[in-house]
Each structure stands twice: as C-alpha cells, then as structure tokens.
Amino acid sequence: MARDPARAFAGRTLCIATMHGKERVVAPLLEARLGVRCVVPPPGFDSDRFGTFSGDVPRLGTALDAARAKADAGMTASGTDLAVASEGSFVPHPDAPFLQLGAELVLLVDRREHLEIVGEDLTTETNHARRRCRDLDEIRAFGQRTGFPDHGLVLVLGDPPQRVHRGLRDLPALTAAVTDLQRAAANRDVPMFVSSDMRAHHNPTRMRAIERAAAALATRAATPCPGCALPGFGQVEVVRGLPCALCGAPTSWPRAFLHGCARCPTRRELPRPDGRRDVDPGSCPACNP
Ligand SMILES: [Zn+2]
Ligand SMILES: [Zn+2]
Incomplete structure (x- = not known):
C-alpha cells in the first residue's frame, strides 16, 4: 500500500x-x-x-x-x-x-x-417516532410533528407487521393507505401504527x-496511524472524568479522546478540542448529587 x-x-x-x-x-x-x-x-x-x-x-x-x-x-x-x-x-x-x-x-x-x-x-x-393510530386525523397530527410531507411516513397494520405502506409523501397517498389498512383490518381488532420513514431518500x-x-x-x-502509517487513525473511545471546578471529583463529562489505529494496537490520548479543563459543579455527582 x-x-x-x-x-x-x-x-x-x-x-x-x-x-x-x-x-x-x-x-x-x-x-x-x-x-x-x-x-x-x-x-x-x-x-x-x-x-x-x-x-x-x-x-x-x-x-x-x-x-x-x-x-x-x-x-x-x-x-x-x-x-x-x-x-x-x-x-x-x-x-x-x-x-x-x-x-x-x-x-x-x-x-x-x-x-x-x-x-x-x-x-x-x-424525527424518529412511532405510535399507534386509529384514523387519518391522528396520522396527520403525527405527520405535523415529524416533518410530513418533506419527510415520509410509514403505515403498518399489525404487530408483527401484516401489511406495510412506505414512502407516503402526500395526502392522497396517505388517505389511500389508511383506507387500504382499514379495509384489510375488516373490523377485526388489529392495531395500526404510524412511524416516520427513516429511509434516507x-x-x-x-x-x-x-x-x-x-x-x-x-x-x-x-489520517495515517503514527505507528504503522496505514490510513484510518481516529477516535475509538471517549475518556470520561472531566473534573469538577469546585471539588475536583471526576464527572461523566469527556476528559479526553482516545484515538486508535484500524489495524495495529497504537493508541494516543488527545485532549478536548475546546481546551476545557473542568466542568461546572452543577454536573458534579459530589456537589450536586
Ligand atoms: Zn464537585
Ligand atoms: Zn497502526
């Protein structure tokens, strides 16, 4: 290489x-x-x-x-x-x-x-979300919160799914899908779910x-590994324990970042990029339990 x-x-x-x-x-x-x-x-x-x-x-x-x-x-x-x-x-x-x-x-x-x-x-x-729904009004209210129609919706009948409509991006498609699922349920007690379509497109x-x-x-x-020069050197772990500004106890805030190689055991600890050395006592388990 x-x-x-x-x-x-x-x-x-x-x-x-x-x-x-x-x-x-x-x-x-x-x-x-x-x-x-x-x-x-x-x-x-x-x-x-x-x-x-x-x-x-x-x-x-x-x-x-x-x-x-x-x-x-x-x-x-x-x-x-x-x-x-x-x-x-x-x-x-x-x-x-x-x-x-x-x-x-x-x-x-x-x-x-x-x-x-x-x-x-x-x-x-x-906008990841899913909820049980009964009718078009509930689905439209859900869509308002999840960015429909710029973001798509998925309608599912049954759990586990028996029937699925994906990529619903306009009201006519949504209405047709609800009608289809209600017809498929045929008055049986089968739950219907609406969720945000998470597929990238x-x-x-x-x-x-x-x-x-x-x-x-x-x-x-x-980024080359400083040990073996292969590409792929980067963060592998967050080192927690940024000390409290008041008492010095370690908190759950990141203190440093451990970078590692994709292939060899080389590791390097890098300080926080923002240069912070301590954290507000409000985040300290000792001062603010
Ligand atoms: Zn403290
Ligand atoms: Zn390496």
Missing part, C-alpha cells in the same frame, strides 16, 4: 452499497477527499434484505454487522474491492429518555488491504446525519 494515506484509495473504484439515494451526499464527498471513483451496485441490489426500519425484515446482529454485510454484498455485486455502507440506529437517549438519539455508522471496507474504517454521527436531531434530516458520518469517515481515512 502507498505510504501516503491520503492516496491509499486514490484512483480506485468504490461501491456505495445503498439503494436509498445515499450516494447523492456520500459520493461527492468521498471522491473529493479520497480520490476514489464511486459506483452504485447494479439494479436488483436489495439492501433491505439486511433489515428494514419498519420491522418487517428484522436486522440481525449489530449496526456494524449489518453495514459489513451490505458492504460485502455491494463489492460482490459490483466487482470492486472497496465499498462503503451505512446503517442507522434510533434509540431513546440514555440520559434523557424522552429524547431520541440517532446514530449513523458509515463503514468503509477495503477487501484488498483487509482494512475497515468507521465514521459515526450521533445526534438528537431526528424519504428523510432529509437523516440524510444530513449520513453526510456528517461520511465526512467523519473521510477525515479518518485520510
């Missing part, structure tokens, strides 16, 4: 293993920063078989497992030895359960060099998060 990590991928063909239009934001970024030529898999590539947000195809394993499986399938389908795939997860915020946390993972797999590089974005800026908020994760990936892919 070339010793200049910025050129490690230059001139190579990279498959963006997606079918939801993510290449629109990911391809220009990777082409400009890594010098790759991006392609998408041939028609018929079905990334939904690795799991869907609406739950009709469950995801097996972790987000990383799912992204790796997509990247592998993309390389095989397009005949490349370099691919990028992404996977999103949406969970209640661990510190504030009423907030949703969106995690985007963008993975680059280099089959030729046996290298994997990850870029991530964590954000509370997400129906969710501009998520598309922006994928773009940020891809930018983090590009930065990392262009």
Whole structure:
C-alpha cells in the first residue's frame, strides 16, 4: 500500500452499497477527499434484505454487522474491492429518555488491504417516532410533528407487521393507505401504527446525519496511524472524568479522546478540542448529587 494515506484509495473504484439515494451526499464527498471513483451496485441490489426500519425484515446482529454485510454484498455485486455502507440506529437517549438519539455508522471496507474504517454521527436531531393510530386525523397530527410531507411516513397494520405502506409523501397517498389498512383490518381488532420513514431518500434530516458520518469517515481515512502509517487513525473511545471546578471529583463529562489505529494496537490520548479543563459543579455527582 502507498505510504501516503491520503492516496491509499486514490484512483480506485468504490461501491456505495445503498439503494436509498445515499450516494447523492456520500459520493461527492468521498471522491473529493479520497480520490476514489464511486459506483452504485447494479439494479436488483436489495439492501433491505439486511433489515428494514419498519420491522418487517428484522436486522440481525449489530449496526456494524449489518453495514459489513451490505458492504460485502455491494463489492460482490459490483466487482470492486472497496465499498462503503451505512446503517442507522434510533434509540431513546440514555440520559434523557424522552429524547431520541440517532446514530449513523458509515463503514468503509477495503477487501484488498483487509482494512475497515468507521465514521459515526450521533445526534438528537431526528424525527424518529412511532405510535399507534386509529384514523387519518391522528396520522396527520403525527405527520405535523415529524416533518410530513418533506419527510415520509410509514403505515403498518399489525404487530408483527401484516401489511406495510412506505414512502407516503402526500395526502392522497396517505388517505389511500389508511383506507387500504382499514379495509384489510375488516373490523377485526388489529392495531395500526404510524412511524416516520427513516429511509434516507424519504428523510432529509437523516440524510444530513449520513453526510456528517461520511465526512467523519473521510477525515479518518485520510489520517495515517503514527505507528504503522496505514490510513484510518481516529477516535475509538471517549475518556470520561472531566473534573469538577469546585471539588475536583471526576464527572461523566469527556476528559479526553482516545484515538486508535484500524489495524495495529497504537493508541494516543488527545485532549478536548475546546481546551476545557473542568466542568461546572452543577454536573458534579459530589456537589450536586
Ligand atoms: Zn464537585
Ligand atoms: Zn497502526
């Protein structure tokens, strides 16, 4: 491999293993920063078989497992030895359960060099939501909160899903889908659910998060390991314990960031980029339990 990590991928063909239009934001970024030529898999590539947000195809394993499986399938389908795939997860915020946390993972797999590089974005800026609904009025109220019609909606009958309508982006489509599900339920007591469509091409908020994760990936892919000079050096861990400004006790705030290599054991601890040395006693478990 070339010793200049910025050129490690230059001139190579990279498959963006997606079918939801993510290449629109990911391809220009990777082409400009890594010098790759991006392609998408041939028609018929079905990334939904690795799991869907609406739950009709469950995801097996972790987000990383799912992204790796997509990247592998993309390389095989397009005949490349370099691919990028992404996977999103949406969970209640661990510190504030009423907030949703969106995690985007963008993975680059280099089959030729046996290298994997990850870029991530964590954000509370997400419209991820799901609720039980009975009629069009409730669904429209939900849509007002989740950015419809710029953001799509999904309607599901039954749990587990018996019938699913995705990508609903206008009122006529929404009305037709509700009518269809009500007819399919045929007065049986089958619950109906509405959720935000999290697929990138129906969710501009998520598309922006994928773009940020891809930018983090590009930065990392262009950063050499100080130990072995392979590309892919970047953050692997948050070191918590920023001391309280009053009593000096460690808090849960990040004190430093541990950067590591994608392949060798080299690790470096980097201070906070904002230069902060302590935190307000309001966040201290000793001063403000
Ligand atoms: Zn304190
Ligand atoms: Zn290394």
